[in-house]
Amino acid sequence: MTIAVQPEIYDYSIDDRTPGSIAVWILIYAELTEFALFFLVYLITRAHNPEVFSAGPTQLNTAAGIANTLVLITSSFCMARAMAAIRRNNPQRCMHWLWLTLACAATYCGIKGWEYLWNGAHDIYTRKNLYFTLYYYLTFNHLLHVLMGMVIISWMLFRTRLGSYSATDHEGLENGACYWHMIDLVWIIIFPLIYVLG
Amino acid sequence: MLTLSDKHSWYALLALTLSSALIAETTRPEWGLMLFVCVTVALKGLLVIDNLMGLRHAHVGVRRPMRLYFAVLTLLIALAMLFPEPLARLTTL
Numbered sequence: 001m002t003i004a005v006q007p008e009i010y011d012y013s014i015d016d017r018t019p020g021s022i023a024v025w026i027l028i029y030a031e032l033t034e035f036a037l038f039f040l041v042y043l044i045t046r047a048h049n050p051e052v053f054s055a056g057p058t059q060l061n062t063a064a065g066i067a068n069t070l071v072l073i074t075s076s077f078c079m080a081r082a083m084a085a086i087r088r089n090n091p092q093r094c095m096h097w098l099w100l101t102l103a104c105a106a107t108y109c110g111i112k113g114w115e116y117l118w119n120g121a122h123d124i125y126t127r128k129n130l131y132f133t134l135y136y137y138l139t140f141n142h143l144l145h146v147l148m149g150m151v152i153i154s155w156m157l158f159r160t161r162l163g164s165y166s167a168t169d170h171e172g173l174e175n176g177a178c179y180w181h182m183i184d185l186v187w188i189i190i191f192p193l194i195y196v197l198g
Numbered sequence: 199m200l201t202l203s204d205k206h207s208w209y210a211l212l213a214l215t216l217s218s219a220l221i222a223e224t225t226r227p228e229w230g231l232m233l234f235v236c237v238t239v240a241l242k243g244l245l246v247i248d249n250l251m252g253l254r255h256a257h258v259g260v261r262r263p264m265r266l267y268f269a270v271l272t273l274l275i276a277l278a279m280l281f282p283e284p285l286a287r288l289t290t291l
Contacts, residue, residue: 017255017256017257018253018256018257018260018261019251019252019253019256025260029263032267036267036271039271039274039275040274043274043275043278043285044278044285044289046278046282047278047282047283047285047286047289048286048289048290050282062219062223066215066216066219069215069219070212070215070216073208073211073212073215073242073246074208076208076211076246076250076251077204077205077207077208077211077250079250080204080249080250080251080252081204083252084204177251178251181246181247181250181251184246184250185243185246185247185268188239188242188243188246189239189243189271189272189275191215191218192218192235192236192238192239193275196218196219196221196235197232197235197275197279
């Protein structure tokens with residue numbers, strides 16, 4: 001008996017087109033603009049309060065930030081694999097990777113919740129100083145986007161389970177995947193800005 | 199263009215994250231390390247955009263703004279980190 005093994009790596013060059021609909025790209029650019037404004041506010045506030053921002057990262061739990069970065073990057077990898085699976089018309093494999101993406105997202109929320117508890121135990125709160133106000137504003141805003149992303153991934157799982165997507169018709173999946181990658185991209189900037197550079 | 203498979207992109211992203219983490223855990227970054235961290239942010243952004251998001255062969259109107267976002271933002275972050283006094287003067291009312 002011959003078993004056909006499908007390759008895990010999807011060759012994008014055979015699918016020369018843009019993933020997702022125009023609506024989701026408008027949403028993504030709007031979200032990225034919002035976060036860009038937050039980053040500019042952060043940089044300007046830092047320039048006016050160098051001592052406060054220099055001391056800030058040393059008081060944070062850097063391990064939690066590192067763990068969350070690794071988890072979100074892994075979630076993006078899982079999402080890319082889910083998209084590759086549906087393009088090969090393999091919804092079961094797609095669901096497998098979507099569940100892993102959802103597990104990564106839940107892990108991120110768990111770590112973030114633990115980090116906030118750890119902050120509370122170490123006398124770190126929103127109004128302690130400007131650095132921590134912006135830390136909470138940026139990270140909690142990002143956490144809300146992760147929660148929204150989890151709802152979207154759950155919907156993608158439900159629709160995939162119903163057989164709504166195929167190799168030729170999966171724009172809904174692409175929209176959700178693009179939104180999830182956007183959340184990862186924003187964290188890629190937040191992590192060094194808040195936890196490393198301060 | 200950073201053309202890697204999704205698995206190799208993932209490995210590269212993990213390695214770049216851990217290098218930034220090492221800096222965060224061991225030292226207060228001076229200007230050289232600040233630039234290094236900013237470059238890793240730009241590289242990580244490009245890796246996700248091109249190889250995980252799948253925009254490597256997407257329409258230029260979608261791909262270019264995404265790539266520009268990371269290039270411009272990391273440049274602004276680097277400038278703000280290296281020259282905080284001029285930025286403070288520029289933004290004083």
